Amino acid sequence: MPIPRFPAGPARVLSVLPLAPLSISLTAYSRKVAKNHPGLFRRLGEYSHTRFILDPTDLPFVICLEPNGGVPRVTLMRGRGNGAARIAGPMAALLGLVHGAYDGDALFFSRDLVIEGDTAAALALRNAVDDAELDLAQEFINMSGPFARPLRRLFAYVQHKTGVSLTHSEIAGAW
Numbered sequence: 001m002p003i004p005r006f007p008a009g010p011a012r013v014l015s016v017l018p019l020a021p022l023s024i025s026l027t028a029y030s031r032k033v034a035k036n037h038p039g040l041f042r043r044l045g046e047y048s049h050t051r052f053i054l055d056p057t058d059l060p061f062v063i064c065l066e067p068n069g070g071v072p073r074v075t076l077m078r079g080r081g082n083g084a085a086r087i088a089g090p091m092a093a094l095l096g097l098v099h100g101a102y103d104g105d106a107l108f109f110s111r112d113l114v115i116e117g118d119t120a121a122a123l124a125l126r127n128a129v130d131d132a133e134l135d136l137a138q139e140f141i142n143m144s145g146p147f148a149r150p151l152r153r154l155f156a157y158v159q160h161k162t163g164v165s166l167t168h169s170e171i172a173g174a175w
Contacts, residue, residue: 003102003112004092004163006058015060019076026063026074033139034070041070043128047121053081055088085122089113092164097126098134101165135168 034041041048044067054063062081066073080086087094089112096102097113104126107113115122137155141148159166 003090003096006056006091011059019061019078023075026076027072029140029143030065030072030074032143033134033136034072036139036142037132037134038070040128040132040134041067041072043131044124047084047124050085050118050121050124051083052121052125053083053086054094055080055086056091056094057088058090083117085115085117085119085125087113087115087122087125092162095136096165098129098136099165099168100130100133133168137167 044050048067048069050067052065052067054065056063061076061078064073064075064077064081064083066075089107093102093107093112097104097107104113108115137151137159141151141155144151155166158164
């Protein structure tokens with residue numbers, strides 16, 4: 001089954017929107033995730049202060065992730081960004097890696113995923129994320145208070161309609 005691609009129309013809209021508000025929001029979100037999963041950043045070991053560039057190739061920006069020893073910072077930027085390791089592929093593939101829906105090795109060998117720079121750093125990030133068994137949608141839902149139930153339904157609907165893994169694959173069926 002082919003990896004879903006982000007629609008071109010919404011991607012064009014994102015190309016003109018300011019990225020700073022989203023960067024601030026993603027930094028706050030990542031810090032909440034860090035509090036819930038402190039082992040994620042300990043598992044990075046010597047790479048806990050490494051700058052990673054996550055490049056969703058179907059979106060008009062890159063995501064710069066700086067773990068900062070457990071106080072992460074996320075910055076969206078135009079262009080390629082500068083980091084020790086760059087992991088590039090469709091956004092659905094990157095989310096699917098986090099949620100266990102895709103095998104990183106299979107994506108790499110099929111060239112749906114490109115890794116550049118310090119491959120040991122990229123592997124450390126992959127192992128840390130795999131070990132943490134993150135569920136990004138559930139983390140967001142847990143922070144949403146009274147909006148949890150409608151958000152859970154929205155995420156399930158979007159995941160069903162798009163084929164994009166928004167939750168960990170082991171519990172996706174429970175939604």
